[in-house]
Amino acid sequence: MERPDTMPPVTLWLGLAGLVPFVVLAGALAFGASLPVLGGPGAIRQALVLYALAILSFLGGIRWGIAMNYADQPIALRDFVLSVVPPLVGWAALIFAPGAALWLLTGAFVLLGLYDYGLACRTVAPEWYGRLRLGLSGAVSATLAVAALV
Template structure:
């Protein structure tokens, strides 16, 4: 879990640093790396929502109908909001994505972490801080 989680930071870090330095990447001259970063953030947000779907399926016998409904309903929210954010100008999109990553952590803290028996909450806190700071920094580039 830790290796995969931290490994998922690599595209955020590389793309944000390249954007902040304003440099070109060989073979990718003229490519909108800010949109690559925004698209990657949207994919990660979809994954964060999907964790709720998986938790709901895995715990459906132990959850009340209301709890199950909350997890399933929320599971699609990050991807839909991220998709709409992709319609905005790139720098605004990156700021919205940062906000959505932070918001996803808050929702996870309320709905998901109390139901899990793992270090997932700690991992998510670390990843949320790094990702949101990188997205905000890239938005200013």
């Protein structure tokens, strides 16, 4: 059995698998490629924004789950409220022009990665979670920034 401070290998593999759409879509934009079924740059940007929204919503849900375990009710309330911010930011990106939406999402992932790393620093989440989130958020932010620059 894994120690609680040891990252379960499945979390790394699933996290890396979650990067695939970011890398493929941003790569297609960077290389000027069209993708089967999706089409050209406009559709690829839209798919990237929608996928980022889905992942932000997922990450907000993780925050909600962590908040349910707090004994301190004011801190729990704060994190319940903060857990709805990522999906709202993702939704807001849908009404921005594609370039601005990608920059907004880039910033959201940077801030959320740092915030989630802080969970581990405060020992609210395992140390491995902080490292995982920081690495994945860095990769996601980089792909979104590349897509925004194209």
